Amino acid sequence: MSADLKSYLTQRVAFVDAALDRFVPAAETRPVTIHKAMRHSLFAGGKRLRPILCLAAAEACGGSLENALYAACAVECLHTYSLIHDDLPCMDDDDMRRGVPTCHKVYGEAMALLAGDALQALSFELVAQTPVTHRHSPAAMVLELARTAGSLHLVGGQVADLEGEGRKLPLEDLRYIHESKTAALLASSVKLGGMSADAQLDQVQALHDFGMATGLAFQIIDDILDVTQTTEKLGKSAGKDLASEKSTYPALMGLDASRDEAHRLTEKARQALEVFGPNGYWLHQMADYLLKRDY
Template sequence: MSLKEYLATRSAEVDAALDAFLPKAKEKPATIHAAMRYSIFAGGKRLRPILCLAAAEACGGDVESAMPPACAVEILHTYSLVHDDLPCMDDDDLRRGRPTCHKVYGEGMAVLTGDALLTEAFLILAQTTPAKRYPGAAYVAELALTGGSTRLIGGQVMDLEGEGKKLTKAQLVKIHESKTAALLTSSIRLGAMTANATEKQLEALSVFGRALGLAFQVIDDVLDVTQSTEVLGKTAGKDAAVEKATYPAILGLEKSRKEAAKFTREALDALKPFGKKAQRLREIAEYLLKREY
């Protein structure tokens, strides 16, 4: 199976699982459930859940066992996007080529949608079958730490406070380690945990996740400058408009691309102990470096 076929197959499997896990759109109170589904099924690459599933496979596990955490990370990711798009945050009208949640359902309902999605993520995560090395509490602690004030939310705080300021490269890396890289890493770690990964395997995959997340964010910053709103599915040039610290703003486009390639090499190096079992993770890392949207 080619990488394109693999991504399409896994994405469809994740969508089917999300559809089964989430409350139906007409379940009362219907507005919140419709808004949750609108946000979840607005498109997207399903990158985080696919990485979760691929990491499970790399450690000798299976897709079925890794599906609850895979869905949980996607739902938590979507909650963060719903809140990031709010007028009091990044104030964006488009997400994945469609009007953002608050443009369709109003600001108050969008806040509640994000809250509901965050809570739903942990309800689904709690359905993960414990592995020998990892009890149920380990999965909850992993995702809670990633979504909390020292990582995902903390990164957003640093991002907001950095607008209009001249940040150093080190400060920018810290923001993206806390946001993009943290959630990618947690997605990978959760998948590995369902496969009862050893401590060394988990350490190697954590190194992979951090480097992959930073490479992904560099390319995201580059695309915000070089691609159109139609291609991106979100408002292009938004980072520059609000004077947000980005890799191109600090390093320029050419050095940013080199930085992404460097992070990708670091990610690939971390997978060496896994041999052929991590082939899908390697392919995904190489694909993300070359992506154009």
């Protein structure tokens, strides 16, 4: 990672974390247990990739970080909710996330379920507060996030993921799962950033294309890391996909072909950014970083 990208990420993580700390009720707020549980997962050391991409998209469209901040925090809350629920025993049954015990291991299943529910509700509360622009109202941004969160994308992808366990899926079905879960939320993150900056319609479409390609590449790299890295490095259970007999890109294509596919998708994502010219610099940098990450 270059020094300028490392500095950029450090600054953006601090910016997002400070905002989340303001937006999420304090741990001492009644009822204390739910707010402690929400904060446990939200501040467990996530890399804040989705909110950073949201902010970078706003910059690419000539917007301000302040106007994009509500959307950036909204997508992080929605993402964290999905992780809490995915980790539950009735779902993927994971004990570690972001290097710490999962929410249900600390607070119990019922409280983890409610913490996820509360974070999901908070995500819509936050995005609805985005300042109005000429082309995109807060209602339009809420609609974008709601569609991403529902049965046609995030929830639907999780359903297909659960139903696919223990079976060798066709590559098309695996792609559907990854596009519905990882790619859809990443695409929504950058689109919301652009919308907060009054992006033109062709810019929103470009951000969608960038997000879908980058999101799928991101998940392929995740699949690769699951079989090539340790639990300590990843901050979550390594080898989980193999143990649960999940179909993954490496299992279906092999490691080398999976890496080639991730490179192809990243190049596709970069091409989508041509409309932004030099303003898309940080989105370009982020796409390369996500491709080359090792945890």
